Amino acid sequence: MPRTTNNLTACPECDLLQRVPPIEDGGMALCSRCAAELFRERDRSLDVTLAFIIGAAIAFLLANYYPIIQLDAKGIRTSAHLFDTAWALQERGMSSIALLVFVTVIAAPAVYLFAMLYLLVPLRLGMRPRHLHNAFRVARLVQPWAMIEVFLLGSMVSMVKLTQVAKVHPDTGIYCIGAYVLLAAAAASAFEPHELWERAEDAGLGLPASQESRA
Amino acid sequence: MSATAANSGFLLCDVCEQLNRACPGECACARCGAELHARKENSFSRSWAFLIAAAVLYFPANYLPILHTGSVWGHQSDTILSGVLHLWNTGSEPLAIIVFVASIIVPGAKIISLTFLLWMAQHRSLWSPQQRAKLYRATHSIGRWSMVDIYVGGTLVALVHLGPFANIEPGPAAIPFGAVVVLTMLASMSFDPRLTWDPVDARRHG
Numbered sequence: 251m252p253r254t255t256n257n258l259t260a261c262p263e264c265d266l267l268q269r270v271p272p273i274e275d276g277g278m279a280l281c282s283r284c285a286a287e288l289f290r291e292r293d294r295s296l297d298v299t300l301a302f303i304i305g306a307a308i309a310f311l312l313a314n315y316y317p318i319i320q321l322d323a324k325g326i327r328t329s330a331h332l333f334d335t336a337w338a339l340q341e342r343g344m345s346s347i348a349l350l351v352f353v354t355v356i357a358a359p360a361v362y363l364f365a366m367l368y369l370l371v372p373l374r375l376g377m378r379p380r381h382l383h384n385a386f387r388v389a390r391l392v393q394p395w396a397m398i399e400v401f402l403l404g405s406m407v408s409m410v411k412l413t414q415v416a417k418v419h420p421d422t423g424i425y426c427i428g429a430y431v432l433l434a435a436a437a438a439s440a441f442e443p444h445e446l447w448e449r450a451e452d453a454g455l456g457l458p459a460s461q462e463s464r465a
Numbered sequence: 466m467s468a469t470a471a472n473s474g475f476l477l478c479d480v481c482e483q484l485n486r487a488c489p490g491e492c493a494c495a496r497c498g499a500e501l502h503a504r505k506e507n508s509f510s511r512s513w514a515f516l517i518a519a520a521v522l523y524f525p526a527n528y529l530p531i532l533h534t535g536s537v538w539g540h541q542s543d544t545i546l547s548g549v550l551h552l553w554n555t556g557s558e559p560l561a562i563i564v565f566v567a568s569i570i571v572p573g574a575k576i577i578s579l580t581f582l583l584w585m586a587q588h589r590s591l592w593s594p595q596q597r598a599k600l601y602r603a604t605h606s607i608g609r610w611s612m613v614d615i616y617v618g619g620t621l622v623a624l625v626h627l628g629p630f631a632n633i634e635p636g637p638a639a640i641p642f643g644a645v646v647v648l649t650m651l652a653s654m655s656f657d658p659r660l661t662w663d664p665v666d667a668r669r670h671g
Contacts, residue, residue: 258484328625409620
């Protein structure tokens, strides 16, 4: 079995060795000691994930293209794009916080989406992406730093704060952010990494370079 | 008797969760090629370092103003707490509660709970590892929501630049506040939850 050694696995959170029984589709195996999630069984996990990732990528591009909020204060109109929320902080001399906002709402989601597309599109076409291992590590590394769902809450709080002094209109961009949040969450819950390795190994191409030379 | 990967000669890959047989010296995962470790490297010292830095910065983050609002009618500086009170007094009670919990309670609770988890694991406590495992999972997953106040500030600053009528500027608390969020996330990522279980397994095995 590619996923374990004789169905034997260890819990990533408490290290208990255990045998994983066959799981029915849609089910999951929890650690028998600490109840951490061990495996999920999802039919066509990679295809479903890819579909959601493509949708999320389109929503993300549109979220960056359209303004997110418009403000109308007695005839003076301003509007802000996603990028402006980082750039405005940079202009006020808060480079470190500007960088934090840029990384968490633009760079990390972009890198995550790119890495997932790089992994899933070739596998869908029966090819193995050349840098499969690195792309998987990059996706895992940046995922916790992509915090657009938190940004969505923050922008809603700021809109409520502004309604007392001006007319506030949510613009196209913020709906695209909402769509991205839903699609990215759906992709994350559909994604089962073990299927990625199985599919890469099915093609007979799963071994990393260091192991190939040793084998 | 609890057989664990560590005491049975196995190593679980941190990256792809493949179970590998332990080998002498450094070894790489047979499936993804990542370097294998029985536990996260220097988990205690890294987590403590991030956590102590976060605890120190928590004070200026709450004490200094996070937003300056200026207009022809005067200037106003808000700390995180006075911003929450302002929301509450203007009739947005639910939002006031959300911001209060995300910006003040969550970072504080995260610092306290990670201190507790690290202290217990380092002193090889046997007290309820199940409860501590749950606490770690909760701590790890809620931390990101503290960023909400940074985004409120960013959006307000980007929108409100109306010349003499109104301007919103970020205040000095933004930097320590952002640092607290990032540092507590790093502290939680550096902590290895298996350290909670190691003393339990050592006792049952010995």
